[in-house]
Amino acid sequence: xxxxxxxxxxxxxxxxxxxxxxxxxxxxxxxxxxxxxxxxxxxxxxxxxxxxxxxxxxxxxxxxxxxxxxxxxxxxxxxxxxxxxxxxxxxxxxxxxxxxxxxxxxxxxxxxxxxxxxxxxxxxxxxxxxxxxxxxxxxxxxxxxxxxxxxxxxxxxxxxxxxxxxxxxxxxxxxxxxxxxxxxxxxxxxxxxxxxxxxxxxxxxxxxxxxxxxxxxxxxxxxxxxxxxxxxxxxxxxxxxxxxxxxxxxxxxxxxxxxxxxxxxxxxxxxxxxxxxxxxxxxxxxxxxxxxxxxxxxxxxxxxxxxxxxxxxxxxxxxxxx
Amino acid sequence: xxxxxxxxxxxxxxxxxxxxxxxxxxxxxxxxxxxxxxxxxxxxxxxxxxxxxxxxxxxxxxxxxxxxxxxxxxxxxxxxxxxxxxxxxxxxxxxxxxxxxxxxxxxxxxxxxxxxxxxxxxxxxxxxxxxxxxxxxxxxxxxxxxxxxxxxxxxxxxxxxxxxxxxxxxxxxxxxxxxxxxxxxxxxxxxxxxxxxxxxxxxxxxxxxxxxxxxxxxxxxxxxxxxxxxxxxxxxxxxxxxxxxxxxxxxxxxxxxxxxxxxxxxxxxxxxxxxxxxxxxxxxxxxxxxxxx
Numbered sequence: 274x275x276x277x278x279x280x281x282x283x284x285x286x287x288x289x290x291x292x293x294x295x296x297x298x299x300x301x302x303x304x305x306x307x308x309x310x311x312x313x314x315x316x317x318x319x320x321x322x323x324x325x326x327x328x329x330x331x332x333x334x335x336x337x338x339x340x341x342x343x344x345x346x347x348x349x350x351x352x353x354x355x356x357x358x359x360x361x362x363x364x365x366x367x368x369x370x371x372x373x374x375x376x377x378x379x380x381x382x383x384x385x386x387x388x389x390x391x392x393x394x395x396x397x398x399x400x401x402x403x404x405x406x407x408x409x410x411x412x413x414x415x416x417x418x419x420x421x422x423x424x425x426x427x428x429x430x431x432x433x434x435x436x437x438x439x440x441x442x443x444x445x446x447x448x449x450x451x452x453x454x455x456x457x458x459x460x461x462x463x464x465x466x467x468x469x470x471x472x473x474x475x476x477x478x479x480x481x482x483x484x485x486x487x488x489x490x491x492x493x494x495x496x497x498x499x500x501x502x503x504x505x506x507x508x509x510x511x512x513x514x515x516x517x518x519x520x521x522x523x524x525x526x527x528x529x530x531x532x533x534x535x536x537x538x539x540x541x542x543x544x545x546x547x548x549x550x551x552x553x554x555x556x557x558x559x560x561x562x563x564x565x566x567x568x569x570x571x572x573x574x575x576x577x578x579x580x581x582x583x584x585x586x587x588x589x590x591x592x593x594x595x
Numbered sequence: 596x597x598x599x600x601x602x603x604x605x606x607x608x609x610x611x612x613x614x615x616x617x618x619x620x621x622x623x624x625x626x627x628x629x630x631x632x633x634x635x636x637x638x639x640x641x642x643x644x645x646x647x648x649x650x651x652x653x654x655x656x657x658x659x660x661x662x663x664x665x666x667x668x669x670x671x672x673x674x675x676x677x678x679x680x681x682x683x684x685x686x687x688x689x690x691x692x693x694x695x696x697x698x699x700x701x702x703x704x705x706x707x708x709x710x711x712x713x714x715x716x717x718x719x720x721x722x723x724x725x726x727x728x729x730x731x732x733x734x735x736x737x738x739x740x741x742x743x744x745x746x747x748x749x750x751x752x753x754x755x756x757x758x759x760x761x762x763x764x765x766x767x768x769x770x771x772x773x774x775x776x777x778x779x780x781x782x783x784x785x786x787x788x789x790x791x792x793x794x795x796x797x798x799x800x801x802x803x804x805x806x807x808x809x810x811x812x813x814x815x816x817x818x819x820x821x822x823x824x825x826x827x828x829x830x831x832x833x834x835x836x837x838x839x840x841x842x843x844x845x846x847x848x849x850x851x852x853x854x855x856x857x858x859x860x861x862x863x864x865x866x867x868x869x870x871x872x873x874x875x876x877x878x879x880x881x882x883x884x885x886x887x888x
Contacts (some may be wrong), residue, residue: 479724483784485685487737487791488714497740502727 274395331469346574353571356564362572365535366550370562377569379535382548384573386450386537387529387546390519391457399465406466407473408495419466424465434459435524443528449540453529457521461514467509472503505587512584516577522548547573596851630697632677633658633795633825639693641674641683647858648674652693654844654864656795661817661826663840663867665833666888670772670846672829672860676797679827680716681709714741717788718797722804723780725772725787730764731757733772733783737791750790758786759816778809785816789824802835814839833883836867843870845879 344515361376402419410416438456476499484494500507525531530543530554538544547569555567611774632655641649649671655661656679664672674683681702683689702712725733728741734751743750751768755761760782764775772783782803788796798817802810817826830836836843844864850857863870863879874880881887 332703477724479720479722480726482682482685482718482720483724483726483787484736485710486680486682486713486718486720487740488710489737489740490710493740497736498726 288528293361343539349570349574356568357571361568364526366533370557370559377547379549380545380547382535382537383546384519387453388515390454391518393460393463394520395458395461399462400469400507402466403469403473404495406470412579423463423466430521431460431521435527439527446540448530448543450529450542450544453525456524456528457518460521461518464514465510466515469507472506473499476502505590509584509588512580516580520577522552525549630657634658635696637694639678639695641678642690644688649859652861654861656825656827658825659821660841661821661828661839662842663836664829664844665836666845666846670848672846673799674827674829676799679797680718684709687882691845703834714791715793716791716795716797718728719784719788719801721800723777723784725780725783727773729769730772731768733787737787741791754786754790757789758782760786778812780803782811795825800831803831837871840867843867845870847878
C-alpha cells in the first residue's frame with residue numbers, strides 16, 4: 274500500500290532539498306520552487322531567536338507591572354481576612370485603638386452617605402454637561418472652556434479640592450457629611466463629564482438621523498435615542514468615578530474629619546468614612562487598631578472591585594460597540 | 596371661486612395647515628380633478644459652506660408614484676433627497692436656496708418647523724439604522740414622540756404587516772432589533788417610518804447595503820406602499836430605477852474648468868420608460884446605456 278507523503282510531492286517528482294535555496298540566493302532561507310515543499314525551507318535561526326527574545330521581554334514587562342498589584346492584593350487579603358468577620362462589618366469603632374473587636378460600620382455608612390450624595394449631584398450634572406458638549410456646544414467657546422476645565426480638574430490633586438471645600442464650606446458651617454460629599458462631587462464631576470462625552474460621541478449620526486426623520490425634536494432625540502444608546506458606556510464611567518470617590522482620603526480629612534460615632538447626620542458633626550477609618554487605624558501604634566485597618570482595607574478593596582467589575586460587565590454589554 | 600381639490604388632502608393624514616387651495620373655473624372642475632404634485636421643487640440650490648452641491652433643480656413629484664433619482668457618485672442625489680424633509684439642516688454649514696413646495700406650501704418658509712415637516716415626510720436611510728431597542732419599541736418610537744393616543748399594539752402590528760415583516764418577527768417583538776438580518780432591519784426601518792403615517796417616504800439607497808434577495812423584497816414592498824404613499828428613492832442602481840420607478844430624475848455633475856468646482860444639476864426628468872428608452876439629453880443616454888457611472 275502506498276501512501277502519499279506530504280512534502281514528497283505526492284506522485285510528482287520531489288525536488289531536491291537544496292533546490293529552493295539555489296533558486297534565489299537573495300532570499301535568506303530560500304524560496305519555494307515549483308514541485309518543492311514549503312517544508313524544505315528552513316526557518317531562519319535569527320528570526321526564530323528574535324521572536325523568542327521579544328516574547329520573553331514582553332512577558333517580563335507584564336510580570337513587572339503585575340507584581341505590585343498582586344503583592345498589594347495578597348498583603349491586604351492575607352492580613353485583612355484575619356479580622357474580617359460579620360462582627361467587623363456590622364459594628365462600629367471602639368473608642369480606644371487598643372481595644373480589640375469592633376469594626377468600621379460607621380465608616381461604611383459614612384462612605385455610603387457621602388459617595389451617594391456626591392453621585393446624586395455629580396451624575397446628573399456631569400451627564401447633562403456632556404450632552405451639552407456633544408449635542409449643543411460642539412466646538413463653541415463655552416464647550417471648549419468646559420472641556421479645558423474638566424481636563425484640568427481631572428489632574429488637580431484631591432487634597433486641593435479638600436482645601437477649597439474647607440475654606441468655602443467647613444469654615445462657615447463646620448465638618449460634616451455634606452462637606453465631604455461636596456469635595457467628592459467635585460472630584461467625580463470631570464471624570465463623568467469626559468467619559469460620558471466620549472460615549473455620546475460614539476452614538477452614530479445615523480441613529481440620530483433616524484430619530485429626526487421620525488419627527489423627533491432635538492431634545493426628544495437626545496433623551497430617547499442618544500442617552501439610551503450610550504447608557505451602558507455612561508454607566509461604566511459613572512461606576513469608575515464612584516470607585517474613585519470611595520477611595521479618596523485626603524479631601525475627606527479636611528471636610529468630613531472622621532469620627533468614632535455611628536452617625537447619619539448630614540451636617541453639624543464630623544462623620545467617618547472607610548478611608549478615614551483605615552487611615553486612623555493604620556497610623557496608631559496598637560495592634561488591634563492596625564488589624565482593623567487591614568480588614569477595612571480589604572472591605573474597601575472589595576467594594577471598589579465590585580464597582581470596577583460591574584463597570585466592565587456593563588461595558589461589555591454595550592450595544593454601540595458592535 | 597375656489598374649491599379644495601380632493602386630491603390634495605391625503606386620506607388619514609393630518610396636514611400642518613390646510614392644503615393648497617386651488618382656484619379654477621367651472622369648466623375645469625367638471626373634468627376629472629387635476630393631479631396636484633406632492634412636491635414642487637423650484638430652482639433649488641444647496642451649498643455646504645463655500646461648496647455648491649446642487650444648482651437650480653426644478654421638478655414636480657407626483658403623488659402615489661415612485662420617483663427615482665439616479666446619477667453618478669457625487670452628483671448630489673442624497674443632497675437633493677434630504678431637501679424634502681429638511682435633513683440637510685443637520686449638517687453644519689448647509690445652506691438651501693430656492694423653494695420646495697409641499698402641497699403648495701414652502702417647507703423652507705420662515706415659521707415652518709422642520710420637525711413638523713419630518714412628521715409628514717418619512718425617511719429610510721442607506722444603512723439600516725434601527726435603534727438599539729426592541730423591535731416593538733422601534734416601531735412605537737415615532738408614535739410615542741408624536742403623542743399617538745390609539746392602541747399601540749395594533750399600530751405596531753399594522754406597521755409591521757405593511758412592511759411585510761410581521762410573520763417573521765411576531766414571536767420576538769421584545770427582542771433587540773439589532774438581532775435581525777440586514778434586510779429585516781431595513782424593512783423594520785420602513786415599518787418604523789410608516790408607523791407615523793407619513794404622506795411621503797424618502798429612501799436614500801435603501802437596498803445598497805443588502806443582498807439581492809433582500810433587495811427584491813424591498814422593491815416588492817415599495818410597489819405595495821405606493822398605493823398609499825408617494826415614494827422618492829435615490830439609487831445607484833439603474834436597473835433598480837428602471838424596475839421600480841414611475842418617474843426618473845437624472846442628475847449629473849457639472850464641473851467649472853477654471854476652479855475645478857463641481858456641483859450637481861438636474862439633467863432630465865420624466866417618465867421612467869421614456870428616460871431609459873428615448874432620453875433627450877446626450878448625458879442621460881450615455882449614463883443609462885452604461886457608458887459611464
